[in-house]
Amino acid sequence: MPKRKFRQFHRPKGMHDILPDEWPYWRKIYKTLSKLSEDYGFSRIDTPILEETDLYLRSTGEGTDIVEKQMYNLKTKGGDYLTLRPEGTPGIVRAYIENGMIGMSQPVKLYYVGPFFRYEAPQHGRYREFHQWGLEAIGGSSPVLDAQIIFVFYIFLKELGIKNLSIQINSIGCKECRPGYRRALVAYYKYKKAKLCSDCRRRLGINPLRLLDCKNPSCQNLAREAPQVLDYLCDDCKSHFKNVLEFLDELELPYFLNPHLVRGLDYYTKTVFEILPEEGKDLRQSALAAGGRFDNLVEFLGGKPTPAVGGALGIERVISLMKTRNIRAEKGKKNQIFFAQLGDLAKKKSLKIIEKLRKSGFSVISALSKDSIKSQLKIANKYEVDFSLILGHKEALEEKIIIRDMNTGIQEVVKLNDLAKKLRQKMRRRKRV
C-alpha cells in the first residue's frame, strides 16, 4: 500500500467478493440449476432477505445453534425486529401461507437462489454470507416428492461433472412416533452420562437425537449401540420411508442408510438426507446439499396443516469442490470479437458500429479509452478472440473496416454494410476447421 490519505475499507468478515474470474462457475451453476428446476416443474420464488426475527425462532427452533448464536438481528427505526435470513425454508413457507398458495394446485413446487447469512467463525466451506439453491414441494405428502428432490440435487451435481457422490438418508419419525424414540434414547443414555462429552450431557435434555451424530469417539461408541430410530417408527413413517427408498432404488441412486443422520433444524420430520462427496478425507464440512420433510411447519407458522419436503444446496461448496477436482467452467465467449479504433474520427464512429454489431448478434469487446493500436490488440489477444476489427482514419472515411483473423494474421478490408455478413461467414468457416 502506498501512504494513503484515507483509510481503506475491508469486506466484512466471512463475506466475499465474487470477482469476474469466479463468475464462469456461478454462471454455469445458475444456468444449470434454473434449467433443472424449471424442467422438473419448480417455479422460481424470491422472498425478502430480511424477515421477522420471530419467524426463525418459531420455525428453525429456539434450541438450535442457528437461532441461539448465528443470526444477524437488527431493530428498525419503527421498532420491528428483523433478521437477515439464515436459511430459506421459513421464508418460503411464510410466503406460501401469506400469498394463499394453498389455493394453487398442490403440491406447490418452488425454487430459490440467493444469499443467506449466519454469524459463525468462517472456515473453508463455511462463510457468514453464502449462497444456496433450494427446492421445496409444499402441499404433498407422497414419498415420490422426497425422492424427486433428492434426485434433482443429485443430477445437478452430476451435470456439473461432480461424480463419486454419496447420498445419506434416514427417517427421524413424526410427532406421533418420535417422542417414543426420544424416550428410549434418553433411557439408554441415562446411566451412561459419565461417558458422554460435556456437550452431549447438555444436549441430552434438549435434543437427545443429536447425540447420535456427535463426533466425540466415546459418544460415537455409545451411539453405535443406541436404539435405532427405524425400530421406533410408526407404521405411517415406516411405509413412507420404505417408499422413498424404493423410488431411490428405481432411480439407481447410490444412497446409504445412515441411522445416525440427524439434522440440526427443529422442523424436520420423516425423511432427512445429505449429499456429500464420497471420498472425503474429512466429511465434516462437506455436505453439498441437505434437506428433509417438514410436515408440521406450515401449520406451525399459522397455516393449515400441510405436508412439505425440501432441501438446499450450498453453492460455494459446490464451486470449491469443482475447483479441487479440476472441473472447469467455460468462459462464455461465444461470438466474441474485438473492436479496435485508431484516430479521432474512427473513435467517434465506434460506439455506433459496436451497437450495430451487438444487434446482429455479436458480443463486442473493445478498449475505446486507449489510443494506440498496439495496446488495443494486446487486449484483444488476452481475450483470445478469433477476430478483431480495426477501424482507422482511412477506413472511417471510406465506410470500410478491417477484419483481422487473430490466428492467422490475415486481414480483409470490407464495407461497413457487409460487416456482419462477412463476420458470420468467417466465424462459420473457423468453426468447421
Next chain:
RNA sequence: GAGGCCGUGGUGUAAUAGCAGCACAACAGGCUGUGGCCCUGUUAGCGAGGGUGCAAAUCCCUCCGGUCUCCCCA
C-alpha cells in the same frame, strides 16, 4: 464461543535484528496503423496499533484478517 498455525507491492515469493530483493501482473516505450516472444522504463509492499533495542519485516503484547481443529451447518 475455545484452541493451533499464519499475515512482505495487485498476485506469488526472498531476506530471521543492520539500506526490503525477485518473478508475474498493470502502465508507458522499443518504426507516430497491428497482438502473442524479447528488451527498457514507471508504478507499487512489511495487516493495524503499541512495546523492547543504537537499530525491528524479523523479538514481545493487543487488535484485525486468513486457515485448520472442536462446535455447528449448506
